[in-house]
Amino acid sequence: MKKNTKIIASLIxxxxxxxxxxxxxxxxxxxxxxxxxxxxxxxxALVAVSMNLLNGFTGLFSLGQAGFMLIGAYTYAxxxxxxxxxxxxxxxxxxxxxxxxxxxxxAILIAGLMAAVFAALIGLPVLKLKSDYLAIxxxxxxxxxxxxxxxxxxxxxxxGSNMLRAFPTYSSILFPFIISGICIAAIILxxxxxxGRAFKAIREDEIAAEAMGINMFxxxxxxxxxxxxxxxxxxxxxxxxQSSVQAKGFTSAMTYEILLIVVIGGIGSITGSIIASFLxxxxxxxxxxxxxxxxxxxxxxxxxxxxxxxxxxxxxxxxIIVLFWRRGIMGNKEFSWDGIFKFFxxxxxxxxxxxxxxxxxxxG
Amino acid sequence: MSNYVQLLLSGIAxxxxxxxxxxxxxxxxxxxxxxxxxxxxxxxxxxxxxIYIAAIPNMPIWGAxxxxxxxxxLLGFLIERCAYKPLRSAxxxxxxxxxxxxxYLLQNFATYFTGGLAQAYPAIPLISNKIEIFGxxxxxxxxxxxxxxxxxxxxxVLFIKYTKIGMAMRAVSKDFETSQLMGIKINRVxxxxxxxxxxxxxxxxxMYFSYYEQVSPTIGAMPGLKAFVAAVFGGIGSIPGAVIGxxxxxxxxxxxxxxxxxxxxxxxxxxVLLIIILILKPNGLFGEKLSEKV
Numbered sequence: 068m069k070k071n072t073k074i075i076a077s078l079i080x081x082x083x084x085x086x087x088x089x090x091x092x093x094x095x096x097x098x099x100x101x102x103x104x105x106x107x108x109x110x111x112a113l114v115a116v117s118m119n120l121l122n123g124f125t126g127l128f129s130l131g132q133a134g135f136m137l138i139g140a141y142t143y144a145x146x147x148x149x150x151x152x153x154x155x156x157x158x159x160x161x162x163x164x165x166x167x168x169x170x171x172x173x174a175i176l177i178a179g180l181m182a183a184v185f186a187a188l189i190g191l192p193v194l195k196l197k198s199d200y201l202a203i204x205x206x207x208x209x210x211x212x213x214x215x216x217x218x219x220x221x222x223x224x225x226x227g228s229n230m231l232r233a234f235p236t237y238s239s240i241l242f243p244f245i246i247s248g249i250c251i252a253a254i255i256l257x258x259x260x261x262x263g264r265a266f267k268a269i270r271e272d273e274i275a276a277e278a279m280g281i282n283m284f285x286x287x288x289x290x291x292x293x294x295x296x297x298x299x300x301x302x303x304x305x306x307x308x309q310s311s312v313q314a315k316g317f318t319s320a321m322t323y324e325i326l327l328i329v330v331i332g333g334i335g336s337i338t339g340s341i342i343a344s345f346l347x348x349x350x351x352x353x354x355x356x357x358x359x360x361x362x363x364x365x366x367x368x369x370x371x372x373x374x375x376x377x378x379x380x381x382x383x384x385x386x387i388i389v390l391f392w393r394r395g396i397m398g399n400k401e402f403s404w405d406g407i408f409k410f411f412x413x414x415x416x417x418x419x420x421x422x423x424x425x426x427x428x429x430x431g
Numbered sequence: 432m433s434n435y436v437q438l439l440l441s442g443i444a445x446x447x448x449x450x451x452x453x454x455x456x457x458x459x460x461x462x463x464x465x466x467x468x469x470x471x472x473x474x475x476x477x478x479x480x481x482i483y484i485a486a487i488p489n490m491p492i493w494g495a496x497x498x499x500x501x502x503x504x505l506l507g508f509l510i511e512r513c514a515y516k517p518l519r520s521a522x523x524x525x526x527x528x529x530x531x532x533x534x535y536l537l538q539n540f541a542t543y544f545t546g547g548l549a550q551a552y553p554a555i556p557l558i559s560n561k562i563e564i565f566g567x568x569x570x571x572x573x574x575x576x577x578x579x580x581x582x583x584x585x586x587x588v589l590f591i592k593y594t595k596i597g598m599a600m601r602a603v604s605k606d607f608e609t610s611q612l613m614g615i616k617i618n619r620v621x622x623x624x625x626x627x628x629x630x631x632x633x634x635x636x637x638m639y640f641s642y643y644e645q646v647s648p649t650i651g652a653m654p655g656l657k658a659f660v661a662a663v664f665g666g667i668g669s670i671p672g673a674v675i676g677x678x679x680x681x682x683x684x685x686x687x688x689x690x691x692x693x694x695x696x697x698x699x700x701x702x703v704l705l706i707i708i709l710i711l712k713p714n715g716l717f718g719e720k721l722s723e724k725v
Contacts, residue, residue, distance in 0.1 A: 128524055192710045199466050199527060203659065204709055207702030210656070214699035220692065319652065320538070323531050330528050375543030382536040389532045390517055393525055 073404045092240050100353045106243050108345035110304045113247040115328040115340040116254055117297035123335035124258055125290040126270030128202045130322050134209025135295040137317035138185055139178040139302030144231040144312050146174040152233040157226055164223045171235055175303045182299025183292045190291045206319055216314045232311035243304050250297050255337055266290050327385055331395050339397030355381055437567050438685050444573040446681025447580035451635030452658035453673040455628030461604040461668035462624050468530040471655015472537035473629055477503040477636035478646035485553040500633040507629025541648035549647035552640040576638045584674055596623055660705040666718025
């Protein structure tokens with residue numbers, strides 16, 4: 068395909084998606100399951116891509132994503148609850164200590180920065196650790212954050228284990244798409260820069276990368292801090308989406324879900340993570356819902372179906388992907404028009420296989 | 432005074448339970464270099480097994496206990512065969528992701544099967560009885576747990592030291608490839624490790640839930656993580672290390688819980704300890720020094 072054709076195709080695709088979103092935003096579909104899945108998918112896509120930057124592109128196996136999202140969500144909520152509502156939100160703590168509110172966009176930015184600051188602090192000691200020790204240390208860090216936020220002594224700031232609510236949310240479903248889109252574009256630019264190449268070098272071989280003159284600690288730290296920044300932004304968006312936020316929801320199970328999205332999409336593929344997060348959210352929230360309700364085929368009641376069965380089927384599917392389809396949807400490749408074109412010419416390599424067989428027969 | 436005795440007793444009891452779980456982590460890590468994230472959920476599943484088995488009419492309690500242990504061991508064996516064995520030659524991270532997937536599956540399965548609600552644990556006669564020591568009233572289980580744990584740990588250490596399969600385990604944890612070349616049936620050793628780990632998790636689960644009296648689908652995660660911290664603290668791969676780490680965490684946690692101002696932070700303490708130990712002594716108290724080959 069020519070370069071111009073590709074650009075035109077991309078523009079048409081982007082315009083079609085934008086048109087679809089605007090259409091949904093202005094129709095009664097806005098409160099439908101489709102719209103919920105799209106919004107949550109966009110937010111999860113950002114968080115999954117930020118995790119992919121760390122796990123897939125820098126080779127740092129970190130499990131702290133839920134912790135950074137929690138920091139982002141709480142920072143956003145604490146900074147934006149209108150002063151008038153504070154008395155009712157912080158009803159047990161005399162309206163809390165923060166008695167001002169700032170606009171939405173700066174608050175989202177500060178949410179990201181706050182997560183980044185914590186990442187820099189925790190990164191100093193833990194980034195020296197190797198693979199699974201790093202994983203467990205970051206997982207531990209996320210648990211520490213969750214416990215500290217619910218601590219009674221800081222409750223005038225965080226409202227303890229009570230819910231934070233009444234902060235401004237978005238009115239158009241385009242909002243999470245725009246913020247996520249800008250953030251993901253920034254991550255893509257970063258990965259394509261010389262820093263991104265240094266990250267990949269560290270992923271492939273730490274010792275060789277260091278021998279080539281890459282400052283290992285500086286680059287690991289950079290990847291960790293940037294990834295956490297975007298996780299913080301994602302946390303703020305999630306808070307807006309849910310319109311309330313509570314620390315007990317940000318468990319390690321949330322990190323696991325994001326990790327599974329990254330794995331399904333393909334470790335080291337941005338587009339893979341994006342596609343996978345929409346698939347993941349839609350099948351979890353929507354497509355598999357029917358498994359949770361009793362179904363009849365004619366007079367026959369389908370056995371096993373019931374509340375929670377959806378999640379069992381879902382996790383079995385994930386296990387099958389993890390075990391037998393380790394590359395995920397995209398492997399470490401990115402979406403490209405050439406790839407699509409090739410796929411339709413030769414789906415799953417079937418055509419070339421048939422051709423190859425023919426060739427053998429001819430020779431024989 | 433009696434307050435301190437109470438704290439120490441419950442600390443030791445909880446520490447013993449962490450120790451039983453931690454051994455499962457440390458043995459698997461020693462051999463496969465895998466953090467078995469599903470281990471805490473095995474512990475939870477063992478809790479539910481007993482609840483459902485004990486509810487069968489005319490089931491004697493000892494029969495229920497034996498059946499619970501047998502089922503947990505079977506589950507551990509099957510998890511290894513289905514989820515870890517196919518990935519033997521895959522990168523280590525894939526196996527870890529698979530372990531996370533298993534943990535996710537077990538939690539979701541338990542939520543589906545039980546309706547997601549916490550369920551009461553059946554009282555086991557004798558060990559749930561109340562007794563009084565040093566003027567403190569407590570359940571008999573608080574005293575039995577440490578004794579049983581010590582007996583099991585000693586038995587395990589002897590098993591690893593003096594039996595043929597124990598020797599094979601030590602060989603495999605020293606050098607995976609070479610021991611394979613020496614004719615050790617690696618899959619049998621790994622299965623055995625999972626069987627022992629699940630067995631101890633089942634015993635730990637019976638003790639733990641007799642103590643806390645409730646099982647819910649996500650209850651395994653926290654004790655699992657803490658037991659893992661204990662294993663790291665003691666030096667991963669070392670059984671005595673894991674036991675000492677577990678007692679330390681159990682006792683400290685109970686002391687922290689006794690101060691109302693910082694009681695909420697008892698979970699955080701464990702992970703602060705983890706980060707400190709990883710910085711100061713990444714190999715843990717009794718861990719072997721591993722050198723990276725270029």
